[in-house]
Amino acid sequence: MNSPLHAYTETGTPSFSPLYQQIKALILQSLQAGEWKPGEPIPSEMELAARFRVSQGTVRKAIDELAAENLVVRRQGKGTFVATHAEHNVQYRFLKLVPDSGDFAAKGPAERTIVDCRRQRATADVARALALRTGDPVLQVRRVLAYASVPTILEDLWLPGIPFKGLTAERLRASRGPMYAMFEMEFGTRMVRAEEKIRAVLPDEAQAALLHVTQATPLLSVERVALTYNDVPMELRRGLYRTDTHHYRNELG
Amino acid sequence: MNSPLHAYTETGTPSFSPLYQQIKALILQSLQAGEWKPGEPIPSEMELAARFRVSQGTVRKAIDELAAENLVVRRQGKGTFVATHAEHNVQYRFLKLVPDSGDFAAKGPAERTIVDCRRQRATADVARALALRTGDPVLQVRRVLAYASVPTILEDLWLPGIPFKGLTAERLRASRGPMYAMFEMEFGTRMVRAEEKIRAVLPDEAQAALLHVTQATPLLSVERVALTYNDVPMELRRGLYRTDTHHYRNELG
């Protein structure tokens, strides 16, 4: 294994991939298989180097990329750990709505209300987003997040029925931290990245009522598809955000 | 220079910074000083290693970070180049509005109309965003972008008067590619990163007229502060986006 393995594309063209990419893929497989759970340490660089018969530097470069993708967290002197949504410092990593008055003050967790939670059959658009077939079982949840008693976010979310079998309104209400942290613990599904489509819309009657606004109030519509390892979609979420005291914050590199 | 230099914080606590960070800072200074212009190659890794009396690996790690921040682009076999907004593949890097029907079709450049361009004195909020003082000279531009003859984006932007002395509506109309590319060429100012605050709003009368919508049409309000090297703000831009046929696309890592 001292020289890169060869991979061949469908056309027969030989295509190489660097050793460290192959190592990265192997580590990824172990992460995906749950060999190491979120929050737990993965083997040390020396151990992995020995296991894969490569130098420490090669393992290091593989882990560097995994860390850059937030799949893994390095801690000097301690080890490298499987990333998790449960860590206090990076909670609500995917929520970009922040209060206008700096990020603080209302930083305390929002008041959460589960409005609805029911098993359904996937409509065409939900099925497409979740890579299911129309009619497949899905779980639909509607909830409201309030800050300082002001309802600010209304979310509808759809989860594939199979992996989330057993999820109920009670379990949602019972769980404390971020929803994605609970998904990791209870269902072994870790959301790794997400894509959002944002629009400005007016709410329908029900939506306006739940957010305590009039139907003439413009709201941010945020449609998110959250993905696990290997870009498998595991959640469709449609959020309506009030932006009178908050805004969606984005950094462009 | 074989061992890291020492830096001392105000409290006297010795604080180290890795050699490659120091090298990175030195390269950044040269970029900022315009020693190498956008699109031009910077010296090879070997040359830089010799200049700074460090190993190639250390220079490499410094450049790796600069490349990750899009300040520089590596091209195997050719060299490392100062990044630019003029490259065809990464044009409109900061514009996240895409047509609902995939990214294609309307990919051709938008039809641009300069509505207004005038010298002004900075109001309090503009001054704060641009790190100026209230009353300092600024340049204000208003323009409309249309796709397939449908006005879709209305932008007001403010530029600090000093560095953009000589910018007129004529020069804006005359320039071809992205505005930021022109800023690089004509004014030596390269926008490196940006922060956006997004809200849902209703347009005022003038805005609605320019976008050919009613005042009841919800629009995306995108306030952007664009920064040069060292996080110096060089542009405030307030955009109104129609999101009936387009959406703001965001990826969450």
Place this chain on the structure above:
DNA sequence: AAGTGGTCTAGACCACAAC
């Protein structure tokens, strides 16, 4: 003191582009 990740070096070789 021992183990972990983090930095730095020196040298070899590979892949790509240009002459």
Place this chain on the structure above:
DNA sequence: TTGTGGTCTAGACCACTTG
């Protein structure tokens, strides 16, 4: 052929954490 960035190795030492 030459020069560029890209990969890989081996070994040394540093910084941080834990026992």
